[in-house]
Amino acid sequence: MEDSFSPYFHFVDNELYCEKTPVKKIAKEFGTPVYIYSKNAILEKIREYKEAFKEYPTLICYAAKANSNLSILKIFQEEGLGLDIVSGGELYRGLKAEFDPKKIVYAGVGKTDKELIDAIDTGILSFNVESLMELDVLDELSEKVGKKADISIRVNPDVNPKTHPYISTGLRKSKFGIDMEDALEAYKIASRKKNLNIVGIHCHIGSQIMDVSPYEEAVEKLVQLVFKLKREGIELRHIDIGGGLGIRYRPEDNPPHPKELAEIVIPYIKETGLKLLIEPGRSLVGEAGILVSQVLFLKDKGDKHFIIIDSGMNDLLRPAMYQAYHHILSVEKKKEKVIADIVGPICETGDFFALDREIDNLNRGDYLAVMSAGAYGFSMSSNYNTRPRAAEVLVDGENFYLIRNRESYQYIIQPEINEKIQGEVK
Numbered sequence: 465m466e467d468s469f470s471p472y473f474h475f476v477d478n479e480l481y482c483e484k485t486p487v488k489k490i491a492k493e494f495g496t497p498v499y500i501y502s503k504n505a506i507l508e509k510i511r512e513y514k515e516a517f518k519e520y521p522t523l524i525c526y527a528a529k530a531n532s533n534l535s536i537l538k539i540f541q542e543e544g545l546g547l548d549i550v551s552g553g554e555l556y557r558g559l560k561a562e563f564d565p566k567k568i569v570y571a572g573v574g575k576t577d578k579e580l581i582d583a584i585d586t587g588i589l590s591f592n593v594e595s596l597m598e599l600d601v602l603d604e605l606s607e608k609v610g611k612k613a614d615i616s617i618r619v620n621p622d623v624n625p626k627t628h629p630y631i632s633t634g635l636r637k638s639k640f641g642i643d644m645e646d647a648l649e650a651y652k653i654a655s656r657k658k659n660l661n662i663v664g665i666h667c668h669i670g671s672q673i674m675d676v677s678p679y680e681e682a683v684e685k686l687v688q689l690v691f692k693l694k695r696e697g698i699e700l701r702h703i704d705i706g707g708g709l710g711i712r713y714r715p716e717d718n719p720p721h722p723k724e725l726a727e728i729v730i731p732y733i734k735e736t737g738l739k740l741l742i743e744p745g746r747s748l749v750g751e752a753g754i755l756v757s758q759v760l761f762l763k764d765k766g767d768k769h770f771i772i773i774d775s776g777m778n779d780l781l782r783p784a785m786y787q788a789y790h791h792i793l794s795v796e797k798k799k800e801k802v803i804a805d806i807v808g809p810i811c812e813t814g815d816f817f818a819l820d821r822e823i824d825n826l827n828r829g830d831y832l833a834v835m836s837a838g839a840y841g842f843s844m845s846s847n848y849n850t851r852p853r854a855a856e857v858l859v860d861g862e863n864f865y866l867i868r869n870r871e872s873y874q875y876i877i878q879p880e881i882n883e884k885i886q887g888e889v890k
């Protein structure tokens with residue numbers, strides 16, 4: 465199984481390669497920690513989605529939050545995809561990457577006035593509105609800007625996506641969207657707003673979904689609402705079912721193929737004749753990325769063996785935040801195995817990537833790869849403990865490109881103001 469974690473990350477003579485490039489070569493050239501992405505793994509996922517949905521008019525809007533590096537965004541833009549954003553910063557990135565504004569959808573429960581105004585001005589495909597108050601504010605701001613805003617209501621279908629509770633978004637008790645039974649009234653309110661155009665309906669039930677049946681439950685409810693709206697004279701152009709398909713974190717995981725999603729939702733969407741929008745994030749980039757680190761120290765304490773590495777929860781938060789499992793491989797295979805805790809340098813007990821894990825018997829200076837780290841890896845990283853964020857590298861066959869410099873200490877403190885030290889008081 466280790467040899468074939470993915471066709472894009474594979475062993476040649478006991479050494480881990482990304483496509484046709486030895487991972488160690490990149491680590492030596494750019495240092496560690498370093499995120500490494502396979503361009504062709506991303507292109508393959510895009511192809512899988514396009515193929516799966518080709519029989520029905522579908523716009524795939526990549527969820528920028530999963531990995532928003534400009535070079536990664538550019539891959540999706542060049543492939544003709546749209547973009548799902550949740551902040552003014554992601555809008556800024558999306559426009560820098562030259563996404564067509566009419567392919568940008570904007571969700572999020574807490575959009576600021578500035579963020580709304582910028583997006584109104586840009587003329588995006590749809591504001592996915594998450595509360596009645598947001599409808600009021602968006603209407604007022606659209607009037608000020610002098611441009612109508614195209615909107616969808618994000619409906620909360622109260623469906624259990626059977627995933628980690630922190631990433632379940634479509635349950636009534638979560639903060640997201642407007643409850644199903646209040647949605648009709650929300651649409652009626654929206655239809656009376658002079659500066660809003662109703663264009664669609666939106667939902668997103670959660671992330672890392674390993675069984676597509678909750679999508680069926682959600683889409684069935686959405687379609688019923690679409691027909692109810694039609695009877696009220698409210699016509700839509702699209703149904704946006706959000707993202708959420710899971711990926712392979714453990715070797716034995718078997719996530720659903722985009723085809724399974726298409727097969728389960730298209731029959732329902734077809735009945736409405738509306739265009740379909742989907743917002744995958746993790747499933748497009750997650751398995752296409754790894755985080756490579758170097759072993760700093762080994763330490764035995766009681767019956768515990770610790771492998772202390774040079775990346776931590778500031779680089780990859782998922783294990784600390786969701787107790788998420790990430791498979792870890794030695795970049796150069798070793799014959800001997802040990803049971804170890806693989807931990808980072810951060811001053812938090814929760815700063816670990818694996819506990820009591822069987823792993824190759826690594827030594828100081830060896831490299832290891834945390835697999836399936838392309839989504840919600842770098843994008844959730846921070847400068848905690850004043851640690852510069854990692855470099856990022858994109859691999860294409862035997863070529864590789866630095867797509868983000870490792871941060872410097874100077875870069876980290878640059879925005880801070882101290883008259884005596886920096887003399888940059890504004």
Ligand SMILES: Cc1ncc(COP(=O)(O)O)c(C=O)c1O
Nearest residue numbers: 527668671707708743744745746
């Ligand atoms: C509104 C919305 N759309 C799309 C996504 C992307 O989800 P995923 O990365 O699970 O495909 C998210 C994140 O969960 C989201 O909140």
Ligand SMILES: N[C@@H](CCCC[NH3+])C(=O)O
Nearest residue numbers: 529631671672782839840
């Ligand atoms: N950050 C989460 C997913 C959140 C999705 C955003 N709604 C993760 O790493 O699994």
